[in-house]
Amino acid sequence: MTQEEAGRLPQVLARVGTSHGITDLACKLRFYDDWAPEYDQDVAALKYRAPRLAVDCLSRAFRGSPHDALILDVACGTGLVAVELQARGFLQVQGVDGSPEMLKQARARGLYHHLSLCTLGQEPLPDPEGTFDAVIIVGALSEGQVPCSAIPELLRVTKPGGLVCLTTRTNPSNLPYKETLEATLDSLERAGVWECLVTQPVDHWELATSEQETGLGTC
Numbered sequence: 001m002t003q004e005e006a007g008r009l010p011q012v013l014a015r016v017g018t019s020h021g022i023t024d025l026a027c028k029l030r031f032y033d034d035w036a037p038e039y040d041q042d043v044a045a046l047k048y049r050a051p052r053l054a055v056d057c058l059s060r061a062f063r064g065s066p067h068d069a070l071i072l073d074v075a076c077g078t079g080l081v082a083v084e085l086q087a088r089g090f091l092q093v094q095g096v097d098g099s100p101e102m103l104k105q106a107r108a109r110g111l112y113h114h115l116s117l118c119t120l121g122q123e124p125l126p127d128p129e130g131t132f133d134a135v136i137i138v139g140a141l142s143e144g145q146v147p148c149s150a151i152p153e154l155l156r157v158t159k160p161g162g163l164v165c166l167t168t169r170t171n172p173s174n175l176p177y178k179e180t181l182e183a184t185l186d187s188l189e190r191a192g193v194w195e196c197l198v199t200q201p202v203d204h205w206e207l208a209t210s211e212q213e214t215g216l217g218t219c
Helices: 003-021 025-045 050-061 080-087 100-109 148-156 172-190
Strands: 070-074 092-097 114-117 132-137 158-169 198-203 213-218
Touching: 003 025, 003 172, 025 100, 050 080, 050 132, 050 158, 050 198, 070 080, 080 092, 080 100, 092 100, 100 114, 148 158, 148 172, 158 172
Parallel strands: 070 092, 070 132, 092 114, 132 158
Antiparallel strands: 158 213, 198 213
16 A cells, blocks of 8 residues: 555545445435545555456356457446456446446546446336346445345346346445345345356455455356
8 A cells, every 4th residue: 555545544434434324325426426536546545356356256257258248337436347347358348327427437447338327226227138248236236326126127138148246245334235135136046037156255345444345246
């Protein structure tokens, strides 16, 4: 960690704590709009690894040529997942997010073929059924962001036999959401809508002391 990153760490931890405490979606999106210009440097101070870990998981499960795969990055934020996807040869990436300012930062990276403003959970994804070879959502499955009821929408836009890769946190404040998410996924699997291929618990995806654990899943 650089001296600059260490110096801003208390401020970043406070900002992350505030983010996790916002449960109203409209308030959360305004918070992310304000955070967007400093988001990348803040998560760098946290040594935030979730995008890399999720894309690693997706890459191991993916069968076929990554260059030919069409990927949807849901709740793409500033584009950190797209950076990791490109590094592993996934070059056809589209993104959606509910924050206009986050999308502005993502657009500046020049890694997405298309970006759309979409508040998942309040509106459907702007894509036809069975469009994508893989859908990935990192960091947005928590209280006040993407509701568990939106999981079928992720599956809808995924091709038959395609992959969905998602993450959620297991810190105490997110446990009720995690339990609901797992129940939703179990119900959908029993209904034959999807099949769980990988469940990968991961500790310490960031330095925030109360927000250190997450789980990864790919279907």
